[in-house]
Amino acid sequence: MAFKLHPHKPKKGADMAVDAIRFDRKIWQTLSSIKTGVVLLITVVVLSAAGTIVLQRPTTEADEMQRAYSPHVLRILDAVGLTDVFHAWWFVTLMLLVSASIIAASIERFPNAWRFYSRPYKYPDKNFRRALPTQKQLAIADEETGLVAAERALHSLGFKSERVVQSDHFSLFAERNRFSEMAVYIVHASLLLIFFGGIVDALWGWRGFVTLNKGQQSSQVELRDGKKKSLPFAVRCEGAGQENYSDGTPKKWWSQLVVVQNGQDSQRKQIVVNDPLVYRGVRFYQASYGPTGKLDKLLLTAKLSQGAGEKKDLSLGLDEIAPLDSDTTVQLAEFIPDYVVSDGRVYTRSNTIENPAARLLVTSRKGGKPINFWLPPIEGFAENAQSPYQFEAVDLKQGYFTGLEVSHEPGQWMVWAGVILMGIGLTFVFYLAHTRLWAVPVREANGKLVLWVGGTANRNRDAFEERFSELSKKIELELQSLRAAPAHDRVASLA
């Protein structure tokens, strides 16, 4: 079924139209037509669906892409931008076109709606009365009785009626939720606001990553595209940790962060997953947590090589020196996480603590050169026998890093405002119908006086029909009671 262009607009004469339509006018009409809107939306749907089926670049690793597609196909996909649909220039252009179409369509239709909104139609003329589908005629004795009955009935249904003055008589007008006529523009505006926020974020927003060890401080963010960004402030990690459930699955990751600006601590917060730190529009999220492979503390016991002596507990960080007695000190000179011996040297194979070794330097003030004490005693290096003290490793504490996702989204407030506005707009659109009711005393051709009652609602018409029949019943009841009651409380008839 083809769409018709502007069926609600008055048809112009064919000859006039040809003259009048200029090129830009034609563009405007195309842009504002609902047909264009639908075509654009279908295109958006198809392209975004394609973007979920083809693997996307930033989220999928490069080698995975190469595994999934042949080089030839991958080259084509990359060239047309299908591997990063949502950031491709044509997708952004499409979104701009959609925005333009919404704006144009709203501008095109707004004046009519505004006229309708700002100048309510209060007195239904003859043609309107004839054409209105929901109406009823009730016989009345005189105009005033009819109007008073209608007023009372409207009042009991919660409508505030208004008397409209005509040249020779009054009529009644009552309405509710007139604002609902404007609501669709609110929804469109909110959609534009969301788009606009998204565009602002796409242009000026950024996302990156910071890895911090405990005690470390940094103002450098590694962005998604591999570039570095310097922040005008630094962030320091004072601690990070993981808590587990009893079955060993992680329950909570946390990092204690401090924002440092101009050398001063200006904000501090413990962040957890779902609760970021926000400083000057830059947000720090808990993203990952894990061991650095570096040593934090080595726990040792020391005992004199000769003679009986008590075991002494020591806790050493890298390069840290601890006194053993008045003459002797020990220093943790080297820590190798995953050691291997080859070519007469000690190397590390990896950065994870798999096969650790430590070199302690035992120095005595009495002279002699410092002694290398190795844990474990690696042959050819260890001088353990010469040491006045013997050491035993008890435990080692690893260092942990915390991974922070950093983002700056200056447009997000527009997005949230748009979301709230949309919620309000949709509520008005769907749940609050603009209801209008009229009551006009009319003298029919046969001379009988009747009260013409009619009404419309822009949504939920069947519910409205029910209310309308309720209203007309109420008016009849009021008319009956007025007929029964003496006329003392009536105002003199205007006729």
Place this chain on the structure above:
Amino acid sequence: MSRARAEQQPAATGATLVVMVGLGIAFLLFMAFLNVVKSGNLLNESNLLYAALIFYAGAGALYLGFGVTGTESYVRFASLATWAGLAANTAAVAHRWYEAGHPPFASIYEMLLSFVWTLAVLTLVAEKKFGVRVIGTVTMPVAIVGVVLMQLLRTDVHPLVPALQSTWLHVHVTLAMLAYAACALSFALALMFLIQDKMRNESFLAFTSLFSMGVYLGILTRFENWGDLSVIAWNAQEKSEMFLQRGVRLLVIIPDLGWLMLLVLLVVSAPFVLYLAGRLRKDEALYTVANRAVFVSILMQVMALLVFLLRARGGQYPSLDAEGLYPTSLAASPFILSGLVGAIFASLLYLLLLWRRPDLERLLPSAEVLDRITYKTICIAFPLLTLMIAAGAYWANRTWGSYWSWDPKETWAAITWLVYAGYLHMRVTRGWRGRRAAYFAILGFVVVMFTFFGVTYLLPGLHAYA
């Protein structure tokens, strides 16, 4: 005399079914009770679920009986059974919630639990409020499949991983459930509208056949090695899927199942092909052949289901990605299983339509009313969808650091939203009513189903939880 007896007969069979279902429920409950008394633990979740299953099965049988014969009393008892099942289901949900300390949305099992509950509530609402009484014929079997699937899934209470510890999760998932349930309702109503709108049986035939084709095509995305079908490996002790590495599932291949599925695909597409031929040649006789082809296709589908049940229920199978043999289980393939069952179910519904159309037309509300209720349902679904997406975006913003990351599930949720927005625009500004609007509502629900199942099953992304 003979005439009077003939008239009495339907009433008599009506009572028979009610009594049979009632006795069945009582018997099963009694047996279950004996078992429970032996184990000494009355009110645990699996017992409650079992009770719910029994009641839902009874309700389903009665609703089906109502759909076929139109006997009024069936519906009354069916509602009663549904109420009882819902009570047990509610107790199971409450128990779960209490045990886990969070609303039951964290795993597929908990999602199903909530989904079945929502479905039962909606059935009763549709029946009592809108007078759409045959709805149980459709929803109860779905609920039964849901409860049966739950028996296969891992039921122990998972602690929530850190990303899921957010109130916004509950808001998001609750809204999603409500929105999708409203969409499902609008879909069912649109189908009923098409029945009342005198759409020809052949068109329904084409729809049914297309649906089955879609299911088998989806299953055949797992076609491997010219004739095998790959399914996910299952660790029976842990009751969990096996992983090759983080995020990459280990697939095992079941030999020859792929061929069978391909064959069934051909058979289920036969009615559609015959329908097309009938349309092109304007040959009504071909439609009759197509209807016969539906019978054949149902038989083949049942066979495919049985073979799948037998092969995928257990056993050790090789994998393409790793050495050795690995076990699998039905629980590892919930989507394939529900697809197979769903396709059979759709075909059976078509048969019901084919045989009982006049009765159905008498039972359903008028086309005009159905059209209006469909629109109203979508008027409820659309704001819910909007809020669901907004809540999801807010949660994502707090967890992943971005309110919108074009993850497949997000994108498809947006597509769903756009489709329903399209429906509303067409209805309000173009005055689309009746059949076109019904097609649109059906399309919307197809997209919803893809967002709910297809994205999880076919596309990779962040929404790994559900």
